[in-house]
Amino acid sequence: MTLTGVIDDHVLQHYRELLDQEDAAFDELEHAYEDGDRDHFEADLTHWEACAQKRLAYLRRLGVELELEPV
Numbered sequence: 001m002t003l004t005g006v007i008d009d010h011v012l013q014h015y016r017e018l019l020d021q022e023d024a025a026f027d028e029l030e031h032a033y034e035d036g037d038r039d040h041f042e043a044d045l046t047h048w049e050a051c052a053q054k055r056l057a058y059l060r061r062l063g064v065e066l067e068l069e070p071v
Helices: 009-035 038-062
Strands: none
Touching: 009 038
């Protein structure tokens, strides 16, 4: 991970909000899965992916690049 820039309270607060949005979206996805509701599951999966992408885009704008190793 590389970082160029300053991490301050505003950055952390905004990141926490993005994490909370992603967490809420995952909860909805999980409920749809448990209920066997395919239509809601697919919609919730799309929403969760969008939340995750929004969080990753925010990190990239801050200069944070994550290097993921293959599993």
